[in-house]
Amino acid sequence: MPVTKKAPAPRVLWKGAISFGLVHIPVALYSATTDHGIDFDWLDKRTMDPVGYKRINKKTGKEIARENIVKGVEYEDGEYVVLSDKEIAAAYPKTTQTIEIETFVPANGIPFVYLERPYYVAPINKGAKVYALLRETLQRSERVGVARVVIQTKQHLAVLVPVGPGLVLNLLRWGADIRPWTDLPLPSEDAKKAGLTDRELKMAKQLVEDMSGNWDPMEFKDEFKDEILRLVDRKVKAGQTETVTQPEAEEGQSIEGKGAKIIDLTELLQRSLRNKGGKTKAAAEDDEEDEGEAAPRARPAAKKRKPAAKATSKTASKTTARHRRAA
Amino acid sequence: MAQKITHADRVIDAQSGTTKGELAAYYAQVASQMLPHLRGRPVALVRAPDGVGGELFFQKHVQNREIPGVRLLDPALDPGHDPLLQIDTAAGLLGAAQMNTIELHTWNGTSRALDRPDRMTFDLDPGEGVEWARIQEAALLVKTLLDELDLPSFLKTSGGKGLHVVVPLRRRHGWDEVKGFSQAIVQHLARIVPERFVAKSGPRNRVGKIFADYLRNGFGATTVSAWSARARPGLGVSVPVAWDELPDLTGAAQWTVANIGERIAVGNAPWEAMERSRTGLSAAMRTLGCI
Numbered sequence: 001m002p003v004t005k006k007a008p009a010p011r012v013l014w015k016g017a018i019s020f021g022l023v024h025i026p027v028a029l030y031s032a033t034t035d036h037g038i039d040f041d042w043l044d045k046r047t048m049d050p051v052g053y054k055r056i057n058k059k060t061g062k063e064i065a066r067e068n069i070v071k072g073v074e075y076e077d078g079e080y081v082v083l084s085d086k087e088i089a090a091a092y093p094k095t096t097q098t099i100e101i102e103t104f105v106p107a108n109g110i111p112f113v114y115l116e117r118p119y120y121v122a123p124i125n126k127g128a129k130v131y132a133l134l135r136e137t138l139q140r141s142e143r144v145g146v147a148r149v150v151i152q153t154k155q156h157l158a159v160l161v162p163v164g165p166g167l168v169l170n171l172l173r174w175g176a177d178i179r180p181w182t183d184l185p186l187p188s189e190d191a192k193k194a195g196l197t198d199r200e201l202k203m204a205k206q207l208v209e210d211m212s213g214n215w216d217p218m219e220f221k222d223e224f225k226d227e228i229l230r231l232v233d234r235k236v237k238a239g240q241t242e243t244v245t246q247p248e249a250e251e252g253q254s255i256e257g258k259g260a261k262i263i264d265l266t267e268l269l270q271r272s273l274r275n276k277g278g279k280t281k282a283a284a285e286d287d288e289e290d291e292g293e294a295a296p297r298a299r300p301a302a303k304k305r306k307p308a309a310k311a312t313s314k315t316a317s318k319t320t321a322r323h324r325r326a327a
Numbered sequence: 328m329a330q331k332i333t334h335a336d337r338v339i340d341a342q343s344g345t346t347k348g349e350l351a352a353y354y355a356q357v358a359s360q361m362l363p364h365l366r367g368r369p370v371a372l373v374r375a376p377d378g379v380g381g382e383l384f385f386q387k388h389v390q391n392r393e394i395p396g397v398r399l400l401d402p403a404l405d406p407g408h409d410p411l412l413q414i415d416t417a418a419g420l421l422g423a424a425q426m427n428t429i430e431l432h433t434w435n436g437t438s439r440a441l442d443r444p445d446r447m448t449f450d451l452d453p454g455e456g457v458e459w460a461r462i463q464e465a466a467l468l469v470k471t472l473l474d475e476l477d478l479p480s481f482l483k484t485s486g487g488k489g490l491h492v493v494v495p496l497r498r499r500h501g502w503d504e505v506k507g508f509s510q511a512i513v514q515h516l517a518r519i520v521p522e523r524f525v526a527k528s529g530p531r532n533r534v535g536k537i538f539a540d541y542l543r544n545g546f547g548a549t550t551v552s553a554w555s556a557r558a559r560p561g562l563g564v565s566v567p568v569a570w571d572e573l574p575d576l577t578g579a580a581q582w583t584v585a586n587i588g589e590r591i592a593v594g595n596a597p598w599e600a601m602e603r604s605r606t607g608l609s610a611a612m613r614t615l616g617c618i
Contacts, residue, residue: 015574097574124571265464265520266471272519273475273614 014151015124016097018134018160018167025134026127027099029151029169032118038228041244048242093155099169101145101160110144110159113178116171121160131167138162146172330395330421339378339429342560343585350556351424353584358417360594361554365420367437369400369411371549372423373430375558383558387411387547396422400438405547413438429558432549436502443498444505445605448550449513450540451489454525457537463573465523465537466490470570472516476611479604481597482570483553485579486563489537491550495605502546508608509541511615553595556584566590569597 014029042051057064071088072080099121123131138144138160145160149169157172187194191201235241335348354361371387388409389399396419399410414420414431423431435444451465466482469492473480481493496505510526516539517526525536543550557563563580564587582590 015571265468265523269468269471269516269519270475272515273472 010120013119016099016149017127018101018121018131018145018147019098020101020145023130023134025123025130026125027121027131027167028124030120030122032120032168036222036225038225043242043244048244050244092153093150096150099147099149099158099160101147103146104138104141104143105146107138107142107144107161110146110172114172115159116173119169119171121167121169135162135165135167138167330418330425332421332425337378339375339427340560340562341378341380343562343583345562345584347424347427350429350562350584351421353556353587354420354424355417357554357587357591358420360591361420361431361552362415362417363595364553365414365431365433367415367439368413368433369404369436369438369441369549370397370414370434370552371432372412372426372428373432373558374427375429376427379429379558379560379562387549394419394422394426396420404438404441411438429556429562431552431555433552434547434549435505435544436546440498443501444544445496445498447494447496447505447509448543449492449494449509450485450543450550451492452528452538452540453488454534454536454538456535459578461523462488462490462537462579463576465539466492466573468516468520468523469512469539472512476512476614478606478608478611479600481567481601481604482573483565483567483598484563484576484581485551486555486557486565486582487551487559488579490579491565492539493601495601497605497607499607499609502544505608506541506544508612508615509544513539513541515615553598561585567595567598572597 010030012028013031016027016029018025018027043049044051054063055066055069056062070082070084072082074080139162144162147158147160147169149156149158157174158169159172161168161170330351332348332351335346335351337347338344339347339350369387371385374384374386375381376384388405388411390409393399394412396414396416398413398415398419400413402408402410405411414423420431434441435446435448436442437445449469451462451469453462453465470480470482473492473494478494481495483491483493485491500508513524514526517524523537525538528538528540528542542548551557551565553565553567555565557565557580559580561580562584564582564584566582566587568576
């Protein structure tokens with residue numbers, strides 16, 4: 001099927017079906033978010049060459065070949081269990097390609113601390129009507145569907161929410177991942193016991209009313225990013241720029257053999273032509289789609305602590321170590 | 328369709344119990360879907376007089392006896408050989424079935440203009456121990472690269488073990504150029520994703536990997552036609568599918584002569600855009616760095 005390159009269509013991240021009872025709605029998932037953070041790429045200040053990671057043996061400091069790396073889980077301090085790729089793969093949940101709704105709960109019944117990443121859900125394969133039916137029904141009954149879904153080998157809990165013309169699938173944190181706050185010094189839920197007087201409450205309410213408005217996401221911008229972009233702009237205008245040549249990716253080093261995700265491979269292929277014919281393609285520049293399951297990115301802190309461990313396989317192909325956001 | 332099928336009760340595939348008569352009935356049933364793929368192209372027949380598992384005869388040219396309804400082409404098209412064959416009618420298709428034909432393979436060019444191919448085919452041929460998901464993934468990767476080259480591509484099951492990716496071409500380049508370019512594509516795949524692809528044929532080269540066979544793109548080379556049955560146990564059928572069906576395919580022989588049933592109604596719809604998608608290769612050659 002001919003693919004138009006002019007305006008890249010939103011990329012389908014997942015295809016399957018919403019399912020409950022005997023109902024089956026074929027749908028595709030699209031990323032609802034995009035990361036506009038600034039990448040600070042590392043450069044060698046002497047030569048302006050890109051800087052990358054190497055995997056090293058922390059004891060010897062020497063580089064280690066991929067085939068000599070195995071995966072271990074630390075079960076107590078300094079004690080590890082080693083798991084083979086095969087054993088890990090066997091533990092993956094079975095992909096059912098369904099968003100399996102288990103229960104419908106009141107729309108305001110899920111505290112927002114549980115909300116994680118949103119995906120847009122759109123009907124495919126003539127599923128539009130039954131899709132609309134579910135959307136309408138949820139809206140009218142003011143309920144949302146709590147569902148299980150497997151996306152790229154990972155099982156998620158999610159909530160299916162009607163929003164305007166569509167349905168949004170918002171991944172949920174597992175109950176076990178939410179910390180209790182019983183130990184925090186919170187004041188009593190009872191206003192009297194918390195020592196509030198009617199007068200204070202009235203004044204505070206008045207103040208809130210004075211400052212009330214409607215939520216407009218466009219009103220709020222990441223000022224740090226704008227500041228950096230302005231600075232970059234000034235430097236470009238002043239001619240203070242450096243040319244960085246990316247070295248060719250080493251053959252066979254580009255991706256991990258087994259665990260590599262298909263999305264990485266397609267991106268790799270898309271990138272592979274970029275240096276050749278001088279074609280620039282906005283479509284392929286947009287590489288945030290894999291954000292979904294890319295574990296190394298989701299946890300900046302973990303990545304910072306062990307740069308040599310996991311992030312390397314992904315960044316090796318880029319040859320430049322990427323750091324999302326400065327913080 | 329007056330073609331008489333002799334020995335119609337003879338079982339030609341022990342696994343499915345399909346008889347010669349049932350295979351002929353299959354071809355009669357899919358003729359209107361299949362003929363657009365056969366018409367105007369030289370065809371090669373895989374004949375199995377002793378059925379699946381017996382000796383197979385691959386026939387590109389007329390031999391001794393003509394097959395009723397099968398056209399003989401101008402011998403000048405393939406110099407030094409007997410005339411090439413072509414099937415344009417249901418009668419010819421059934422004539423072939425009567426002659427114990429199980430598979431029908433076509434050229435990538437048409438007999439009226441056989442100097443230049445009008446399509447390019449990649450046969451995703453899995454090595455030993457390659458699981459189905461990997462073949463699906465490989466097809467998607469081939470499509471990704473073709474998309475990136477702005478080459479529309481179309482998918483079909485092979486009916487055997489793999490998948491076929493077909494790129495309809497404007498007839499601008501000769502056989503050697505097209506074959507060379509298809510090789511460059513496969514080499515690029517093997518270079519960028521060496522974990523999955525090899526650029527050399529031969530079972531030893533591709534253990535655990537996939538050879539995207541570009542050798543189907545030379546003069547005289549053929550690939551099994553859409554809707555052809557395969558001379559393998561179970562009699563798989565090569566069926567055109569839409570790219571968005573790819574994730575749901577369960578195997579290259581998902582459809583067989585025995586279970587093709589309702590799929591016939593879908594017919595060639597997944598390939599409906601093929602004619603208007605014909606593309607020249609110059610831009611793609613430039614992008615890939617071939618010229």
